[in-house]
Amino acid sequence: MAIPATATEKKKRRRAKYILNIDRIPQLSDEEKKRLKQVSKRFAFRTNDYYLTLINWEDPNDPIRQLVIPQEREMNDWGRLDASNEASITVARGAQHKYGTTVLLLVNEACGAYCRYCFRKRLFMNDNDEVNYDISPGLDYIREHPEVDNVLLTGGDPMILQTPKLEKIFEELRAIDHVRIIRIGTKMPAFNPFRFINDPELMDLIRTHSRPEKPIYFMCHFDHPNELTEECIQGLKLIQEAGAICVNQNPIIRGISDDPDVMAELWNRLSYIGVPQYYVFQGRPTAGNEPFEVPIVEAYFKIEEAKKRCSGLAKRTKYCMSHEAGKVEIIGVDHQHIYLKFHRAKYAKDEQRMIVCERNDEAYWLDQLKPIPGYENEYYREEEKAEKGAA
Numbered sequence: 001m002a003i004p005a006t007a008t009e010k011k012k013r014r015r016a017k018y019i020l021n022i023d024r025i026p027q028l029s030d031e032e033k034k035r036l037k038q039v040s041k042r043f044a045f046r047t048n049d050y051y052l053t054l055i056n057w058e059d060p061n062d063p064i065r066q067l068v069i070p071q072e073r074e075m076n077d078w079g080r081l082d083a084s085n086e087a088s089i090t091v092a093r094g095a096q097h098k099y100g101t102t103v104l105l106l107v108n109e110a111c112g113a114y115c116r117y118c119f120r121k122r123l124f125m126n127d128n129d130e131v132n133y134d135i136s137p138g139l140d141y142i143r144e145h146p147e148v149d150n151v152l153l154t155g156g157d158p159m160i161l162q163t164p165k166l167e168k169i170f171e172e173l174r175a176i177d178h179v180r181i182i183r184i185g186t187k188m189p190a191f192n193p194f195r196f197i198n199d200p201e202l203m204d205l206i207r208t209h210s211r212p213e214k215p216i217y218f219m220c221h222f223d224h225p226n227e228l229t230e231e232c233i234q235g236l237k238l239i240q241e242a243g244a245i246c247v248n249q250n251p252i253i254r255g256i257s258d259d260p261d262v263m264a265e266l267w268n269r270l271s272y273i274g275v276p277q278y279y280v281f282q283g284r285p286t287a288g289n290e291p292f293e294v295p296i297v298e299a300y301f302k303i304e305e306a307k308k309r310c311s312g313l314a315k316r317t318k319y320c321m322s323h324e325a326g327k328v329e330i331i332g333v334d335h336q337h338i339y340l341k342f343h344r345a346k347y348a349k350d351e352q353r354m355i356v357c358e359r360n361d362e363a364y365w366l367d368q369l370k371p372i373p374g375y376e377n378e379y380y381r382e383e384e385k386a387e388k389g390a391a
Contacts, residue, residue: 016048016112016192022070027057039070043288044124047113051191054226063224063256068113071291078290081122083365085324089346095138098326099344103148105138107169108156112191115223117253117292119284119322123156139172142179152183152219159188159195163202170209170216180214187221189246193235206242216244220275223250223257225265233273240274249279252299252319253292263306264314271314282321282330285365296321296369297361300333318343323366326350333359338369 019025022033022040039045047068054064089098096104109123118124142148151173158166173179188195196202210216218239222228236246248270252258257266257280267277280303283293294302300319307315320329326345330338340355357369 014050015194015198016050018046018048019052020046025052025069027052027055028069035072036070039072039074043070043074043116043121044114045070046111048192050194050231051113054229061255063262064226066253066255067115067117067223070116073291074116074288076288076290079285079287081125081287083119083284083286084322086120088324092137092141094135095141097141097145097148098346100147100348102150102152103138103142103145104152104154105135105169106155107135107153107158108133108161110155110160111157112160112188112195115187117251117256117283117286117289119251119286119289120155121286121288135169135172139176142173143176146178149178149180150183151179151181152185154185157186157188157191158184159186163199163205166202167205170205174209174214181217182209182215183217183219185219185221189218189220189232189235189239190222190227193229193231196235196238197231203238203242206239206244210243210245218244218246219278220246220248221250222248222266222270222275223253224262225269228266228269228273236273236275246275247278248275249277249281251281251283252294252303253283254294255292258294258299258302260302260305260309263303264309267306267310267314267317271311276313277315277317280317280319282319282364284322293364295362295364296330296338297333297359297363300330300338321366325366328355328366335359337372338363340366 022028022037022045025033028036051064051068055069056062057065059065086096089096091097091103094106096106098104106123114121114124142151153169158169161169170182173182206216220236239246248266250257252263257263263280270277280299282296282299283289285293303317303319318329320327320343324346325342326347327343329341329343331341332339336359338357338359340357342350342353342355345351345353356372358372360369363369
């Protein structure tokens with residue numbers, strides 16, 4: 001006689017099934033499917049059956065719905081595909097080097113689902129060739145640059161890769177002595193926690209390669225507290241028990257993560273499970289992202305309001321924009337000015353330098369802000385040179 005499976009065993013066996021066609025979402029009407037398929041032809045659609053269960057389909061403004069279900073306003077003529085000019089810092093196919101100690105390796109071009117506000121949606125378009133499945137040119141570049149002690153695996157989502165593929169990448173990086181930290185940019189703990197629950201080999205791999213002075217960091221991506229399900233927390237616990245460090249970073253997005261109550265709940269709950277908030281990013285002005293943008297001033301005050309409701313452990317986040325010039329932190333707003341600082345800079349002379357700009361409540365990106373008279377930094381000087389050269 002067979003022994004009935006326990007609830008834990010049933011949960012462990014569950015897997016997320018990917019959905020690539022809007023026609024397979026029964027909660028949408030035929031008319032909605034017809035209209036939204038036009039959007040998905042331009043900007044790829046992908047989700048899974050687990051993540052769809054988090055949606056309250058009776059609420060048209062449900063935040064999880066906003067996150068993965070296309071919107072017609074994505075078709076508006078707005079923004080550009082490479083809003084931070086990542087092409088300018090690409091040192092080898094699939095490798096970017098913007099800040100001295102950190103190199104990004106784009107290891108794949110797929111995610112567990114596609115966020116509608118994705119700033120790299122160009123990678124999921126048919127004519128994209130940025131991602132390099134052979135990462136050896138990027139590895140060669142890292143070997144030749146001993147100042148690089150951090151490598152960020154990104155894409156796409158590296159955790160969509162099968163464990164043997166990840167093992168090869170980890171082994172290659174651990175063979176480079178000056179690489180101290182391996183980071184993994186991933187939303188898979190939110191999109192598909194079963195990737196971790198069902199794969200003890202992956203946990204063994206993390207345990208092997210995350211070491212006391214050479215750790216693996218999971219740069220998680222939770223946008224809303226509704227993503228912090230029992231399964232998700234179980235997956236995070238397994239990652240932590242395997243020796244990796246987890247933090248969270250996400251953009252402030254209209255209708256999803258722009259409410260101070262939502263932010264405070266997310267940050268507090270993450271602090272309870274040992275996944276501190278690392279960054280809140282300003283949304284990039286990427287093509288298709290107009291419905292999701294929040295102006296800088298509005299975002300700043302909402303983030304500050306959320307901090308009032310958090311413990312010190314929960315509100316360690318920095319509010320930054322990943323601009324072409326660097327990672328620019330928004331540190332203050334008064335009735336006249338916006339105060340910013342280069343948290344990381346493309347040009348060494350700008351590192352940790354202050355920027356003071358005239359207050360503009362409509363601006364959502366650094367390019368729309370005007371520095372006060374007499375202000376100089378390397379990025380603006382380079383822009384002035386380019387403008388003079390084009391004149």
